[in-house]
Amino acid sequence: MALVEINFDGFVGPSHNYAGLSLGNLASSSNAGEVSYPRAAALQGLGKMRHNLGLGLTQGLFAPLPRPNPALLDALGLNAIDAADPAQRRLRAAAWSASAMWTANAATVSPAPDTADGRCHLTAANLVTMPHRSQEWPDTVRQLRLAFAHSAHFAVHDAVPACFGDEGAANHMRMCASHGAPGLELFVYGTTGGAFPARQHEQASRAVARLHGLNPAHCLFIAQAPEAIAAGAFHNDVVAVANERVLFTHEQAFADPDGTYTAIRERLPEAEIVVVPASAVSLADAIKSYLFNAQLLTLPSGEMGLVIPLEAWEMPSVRGWLEGHIASNGPIRRVLPVDVRQSMANGGGPACLRLRVVADPATVDPRFLLDEAKIAQVEAVVAASWPEQIDPLDLGRESLARSVIGARAALLDMLQLPELA
Numbered sequence: 001m002a003l004v005e006i007n008f009d010g011f012v013g014p015s016h017n018y019a020g021l022s023l024g025n026l027a028s029s030s031n032a033g034e035v036s037y038p039r040a041a042a043l044q045g046l047g048k049m050r051h052n053l054g055l056g057l058t059q060g061l062f063a064p065l066p067r068p069n070p071a072l073l074d075a076l077g078l079n080a081i082d083a084a085d086p087a088q089r090r091l092r093a094a095a096w097s098a099s100a101m102w103t104a105n106a107a108t109v110s111p112a113p114d115t116a117d118g119r120c121h122l123t124a125a126n127l128v129t130m131p132h133r134s135q136e137w138p139d140t141v142r143q144l145r146l147a148f149a150h151s152a153h154f155a156v157h158d159a160v161p162a163c164f165g166d167e168g169a170a171n172h173m174r175m176c177a178s179h180g181a182p183g184l185e186l187f188v189y190g191t192t193g194g195a196f197p198a199r200q201h202e203q204a205s206r207a208v209a210r211l212h213g214l215n216p217a218h219c220l221f222i223a224q225a226p227e228a229i230a231a232g233a234f235h236n237d238v239v240a241v242a243n244e245r246v247l248f249t250h251e252q253a254f255a256d257p258d259g260t261y262t263a264i265r266e267r268l269p270e271a272e273i274v275v276v277p278a279s280a281v282s283l284a285d286a287i288k289s290y291l292f293n294a295q296l297l298t299l300p301s302g303e304m305g306l307v308i309p310l311e312a313w314e315m316p317s318v319r320g321w322l323e324g325h326i327a328s329n330g331p332i333r334r335v336l337p338v339d340v341r342q343s344m345a346n347g348g349g350p351a352c353l354r355l356r357v358v359a360d361p362a363t364v365d366p367r368f369l370l371d372e373a374k375i376a377q378v379e380a381v382v383a384a385s386w387p388e389q390i391d392p393l394d395l396g397r398e399s400l401a402r403s404v405i406g407a408r409a410a411l412l413d414m415l416q417l418p419e420l421a
Helices: 026-030 038-054 070-075 086-096 137-147 202-211 226-230 257-267 283-289 316-327 372-385 398-415
Strands: 004-010 058-062 107-110 120-124 154-157 172-176 183-189 219-223 240-243 246-250 272-276 295-298 304-309 332-338 354-359
Touching: 004 038, 004 295, 038 058, 038 304, 038 332, 038 372, 058 137, 070 086, 107 172, 107 354, 120 137, 120 202, 120 354, 137 154, 172 240, 172 246, 183 202, 183 257, 202 219, 219 257, 240 295, 257 272, 283 316, 316 332, 372 398
Parallel strands: 004 058, 120 154, 183 219, 246 272, 304 332
Antiparallel strands: 004 354, 107 120, 172 183, 240 246, 295 304
């Protein structure tokens, strides 16, 4: 098989809104109550997909999940809500959440070269820490089993039990000589975050490693720095990202950075660890800019490129460090800014929007793979169907619900996908 890295981006759903549901996500909290622009958000996401496709990379997408989710409201006894009750309004907003667009939280993925049975394994994340995200995984599993239905090449697992929080690939990295070679899998978990919850439990990570049949000698379980969580790094991918032999990280990402780097080098001698010191880019600037919530990619030329949000490129400390790194002939050779401002305002950068799957594209359901013609077709659906804007106060309005449901149905029809619920 010709194994390549495929980035599957989550498609921004038509109910994209700023209800501020994600405790510990500073951008989400600071923009709570603002008007969102679902049409612009979806087009920005498609623009990033087109950008990466134009780089010569293989690009996929996942469809948005059904929203509003009546099953959640029914289970909570909220067929009708008391609009004067803030808690009930937040629960209604949870049923409208488009957070599944951030597919870095959809699942943890272990490619075939790493697993005992030689198949690519995917375990859906339970996302139990946040109510608005905990509803996602059953529909996510259905979509994963559709996209990766070839059982000779893929195994898709249900989420681990909800007693252990699991946030998927946002807390998982893989290092290797090349994507198709056996790798070292890094599972990052949290222990405490002060005022904010640590969302990834160590035992969830260990369960995923067992389910995937990974060699324990090729796994590392790494504690995230509590000060990073407390500062707003609600996932590891806000402060670190890896690609092939390179780990790109803030110096305050891990509880024991020196021990982490030593363990990586012992298992992968060719590892290159690029540490951004706090003296150059503060932890606060790293989190605000989402410098590390970037796509670190191997380009067809063999060079590594870093797809970053425009907000990072516009921050002087971040831009200064990146330009210095390139000038010093560091492993990251190209910086590629993209506009995902609507996603960023809700707390998700380029890395949040994609799930990395190393596989032979010929083994993936082609409905989930993109080319330029399909992107143009999806853009036409968005232009015709996606709401231009949503005020969180309008959530629950029947006319808006009909519009959102109809828009998503039009996309599924264009992609020739069945209903996922």
